[in-house]
Amino acid sequence: MVDVGEEEVLLRVHRSGSGWKLGRLVPYRVPWREGMTVLDGLVHVQENQEPGLAFRRNCGAGRCGSCGAEVDGRPVLTCSTRLPRGGDVTVEPMRTFPVIRDLVVDLSGQWVTAGRVPLFEAVDDGDDFWRIPREDVSDVAEFRRCIECFLCQDVCHVLREHGQDFVGPRFVTLLASLDMHPRDAGDRSGFSAESGLELCNVTRCCQETCPEEIRITDEAIIPEKERLISRKDPVARLLKRVLGR
Ligand code: SF4
Ligand code: SF4
Incomplete structure (x- = not known):
């Protein structure tokens, strides 16, 4: 159980590769702000906590189709999916495809x-x-x-x-x-x-x-x-x- 404050959000992100044969969910606490998306949360984790976190992104505006993942088990574009204030959200790779690393799948x-x-x-x-x-x-x-x-x-x-x-x-x-x-x-x-x-x-x-x-x-x-x-x-x-x- 990880406590998360009012002005934070907890991202449980699938990590794999780097010697981890089986994937596992790793929790990251991220400061929350109005309008923040799941992709914003992942970028925050990558820039401030875990530079090795792998995911695809490009336009950040729902036009390029590169940031697809499963958020709480639902396939979505992470750039178009809002993070709830004080929320607890699980982010996993699209499970139909083989996973290369973390959230990156082999297409x-x-x-x-x-x-x-x-x-x-x-x-x-x-x-x-x-x-x-x-x-x-x-x-x-x-x-x-x-x-x-x-x-x-x-x-x-x-x-x-x-x-x-x-x-x-x-x-x-x-x-x-x-x-x-x-x-x-x-x-x-x-x-x-x-x-x-x-x-x-x-x-x-x-x-x-x-x-x-x-x-x-x-x-x-x-x-x-x-x-x-x-x-x-x-x-x-x-x-x-x-x-x-
Ligand atoms: S869900 Fe399928 S049909 Fe719709 S934009 Fe994505 S790839 Fe194209
Ligand atoms: S079986 Fe697959 S392709 Fe057919 S309607 Fe359902 S999701 Fe779409």
């Missing part, structure tokens, strides 16, 4: 998956000047708000349980952003078929976690599931051709 597998998604291929209709109605790009524009924080990947229980069998919500969103682009002619059916999309049971945890409020499940996962089923099912494919949708 290299995510970039490998990103590289497997077939790129955008422009429709070849001789028209160099693209006129696209606003309503045709509204979903795609929403998907492009993604800051690649990977909090949706962290919260997804399928990824936690099945690991490599499912590419995860971030990459289904990327897939949808390309498939739904009105000027795209690319064929991503192979990637989709091998994505493990059928494992997702539409719990919407990813959607509720996304700091950019992207409707991951409703606007990306469900349409991509429908696309996958209609590709596999000849009757559905025929109906789609007859009904034109």
Whole structure:
């Protein structure tokens, strides 16, 4: 039990590496100030108490997606999460990914998956000047708000349980952003078929976690599931051709 004063906050931070084979929570008392975020608290610890504390950060304004962690078990951006006055807060790394040290996780597998998604291929209709109605790009524009924080990947229980069998919500969103682009002619059916999309049971945890409020499940996962089923099912494919949708 560590006492914490009114004008302080207690950060219990996951530490690992430096010869500690298993991670452990180390308590740090930090002076509290109005508007302080979890990231501010971590920076204070690093600058004043523990220079070796490892965590990622960049913009500090919720735009770069680099400071994701689990605060009291919830995946969040630490720069956008306030510290309560006199509070007692636990900060741990995103547990879906292997931990390199302290709060830093290994995201290299995510970039490998990103590289497997077939790129955008422009429709070849001789028209160099693209006129696209606003309503045709509204979903795609929403998907492009993604800051690649990977909090949706962290919260997804399928990824936690099945690991490599499912590419995860971030990459289904990327897939949808390309498939739904009105000027795209690319064929991503192979990637989709091998994505493990059928494992997702539409719990919407990813959607509720996304700091950019992207409707991951409703606007990306469900349409991509429908696309996958209609590709596999000849009757559905025929109906789609007859009904034109
Ligand atoms: S909706 Fe699907 S992808 Fe999103 S968290 Fe749930 S199982 Fe994972
Ligand atoms: S979809 Fe949302 S939660 Fe997932 S990586 Fe992008 S911004 Fe982060």
